[in-house]
Amino acid sequence: MAQERPADREDVPFFDGSASFEREWPDLERHLNEVFDASKYSHGIKTEQLEEEIRRFTGARYAVAMNSGTDALILLLRAAGIGPGDEVVVPCYSFFATASSVCHAGARPVFVDVEPETYAIDPAAIKAAVTGRTRAVMPVHLFNQMADMPAINAVAAEAGIAVVEDSAEAIAMFQGGVHAGLHGLGGVLSFFPTKTLGAIGDAGMVITDDALVADRCAVLRHHGRMGTTVGRISGISNAASISGTNSKTDEVQAAALLTRLPRLARAVARRAELARLYDEGLAGISEVRRPSLVDRGVAANPVWYVYLVEAQRRDELAAFLAAEGIGTEAYYPRPLHLQPCFADLGHRPGDFPVAEAAADRALALPLYPDLTADQVDRVCRAVERFYAGGAR
Numbered sequence: 001m002a003q004e005r006p007a008d009r010e011d012v013p014f015f016d017g018s019a020s021f022e023r024e025w026p027d028l029e030r031h032l033n034e035v036f037d038a039s040k041y042s043h044g045i046k047t048e049q050l051e052e053e054i055r056r057f058t059g060a061r062y063a064v065a066m067n068s069g070t071d072a073l074i075l076l077l078r079a080a081g082i083g084p085g086d087e088v089v090v091p092c093y094s095f096f097a098t099a100s101s102v103c104h105a106g107a108r109p110v111f112v113d114v115e116p117e118t119y120a121i122d123p124a125a126i127k128a129a130v131t132g133r134t135r136a137v138m139p140v141h142l143f144n145q146m147a148d149m150p151a152i153n154a155v156a157a158e159a160g161i162a163v164v165e166d167s168a169e170a171i172a173m174f175q176g177g178v179h180a181g182l183h184g185l186g187g188v189l190s191f192f193p194t195k196t197l198g199a200i201g202d203a204g205m206v207i208t209d210d211a212l213v214a215d216r217c218a219v220l221r222h223h224g225r226m227g228t229t230v231g232r233i234s235g236i237s238n239a240a241s242i243s244g245t246n247s248k249t250d251e252v253q254a255a256a257l258l259t260r261l262p263r264l265a266r267a268v269a270r271r272a273e274l275a276r277l278y279d280e281g282l283a284g285i286s287e288v289r290r291p292s293l294v295d296r297g298v299a300a301n302p303v304w305y306v307y308l309v310e311a312q313r314r315d316e317l318a319a320f321l322a323a324e325g326i327g328t329e330a331y332y333p334r335p336l337h338l339q340p341c342f343a344d345l346g347h348r349p350g351d352f353p354v355a356e357a358a359a360d361r362a363l364a365l366p367l368y369p370d371l372t373a374d375q376v377d378r379v380c381r382a383v384e385r386f387y388a389g390g391a392r
């Protein structure tokens, strides 16, 4: 990110994985050599090994690799039999793909508000949004902790709808001993480079314990396996859902992920340590609300994918930090119900106040294993200076 900054100051980019990459290179080179020896660069041996390793790590019975988390969401919904005429309840505060995947499956997203502390879908709001056309609810696990899965599953069971998790950000998060994505019909993982387990390009995956869903996803990711086994996609009634696409996985990405998976536990621990340093460094700044973890009454572990604060004068703060050489991101600056592409759903500002307040105030600070304690301190001191009047 190119930014004007005082020449004597060190950059704190929003994301930087170059030091890790250097350490990982010998292992990555070994995996890549096997790819070149096999001369199969799309969905080959490394993709299959990755699926096996993710099954082992998450405890999923099935793992179906794809070329992004977005594709994984679309094909998971289609594999769940969701299509035209159906509604899927989604939180209005999330990454765009949470809602767009529903549209790509041919269905209609129905937005509801989120909880103020966790930004996860509000279980009480789901019940009110269910109609005769509702087929599923899609909780999203954002930033550092999971949605309230026991409560969501109870509401879904009562309404007779499926639970499909957008667990794109939630690798290594468990609740009640069950990995994110495995609390309902299935979930997804995104391996976008900035993710807790990130590739060096795009990749994603469906994880599920349901054999039929897994089989359908595997068929759909490769043009219905070139049309030969389309007939196996039983129980899906709409034609759009049975024609597949190309969402096979790049072997270079699978090799990068196999290199990084054994280092994941260390990366998660490092992220937690950095989050603790941010907590300490920002503690005295009343204009900044630090992230808080909510006890769901079941065993759960936070995973610090994003360190998200809510800040007064957020945009001014972000500009100030940019001028100091510090990268930040507003996650998510416009809630989904107010995106122009969803205007025909008829929402207005004020419909979902929790999400709208968060969208005005939320700012993600740099957080990745290569970040140093000094860099965290630099960010905290810059935030402090901003609220003290902006002197450098």
Ligand SMILES: Cc1ncc(COP(=O)(O)O)c(C=O)c1O
Binding pocket: 068, 069, 070, 071, 094, 095, 097, 098, 140, 166, 168, 169, 189, 190, 191, 192, 202, 203, 204
């Ligand atoms: C909550 C959420 N859903 C879906 C996605 C989509 O994943 P991808 O970027 O791999 O397509 C992401 C990742 O950016 C995400 O954070």
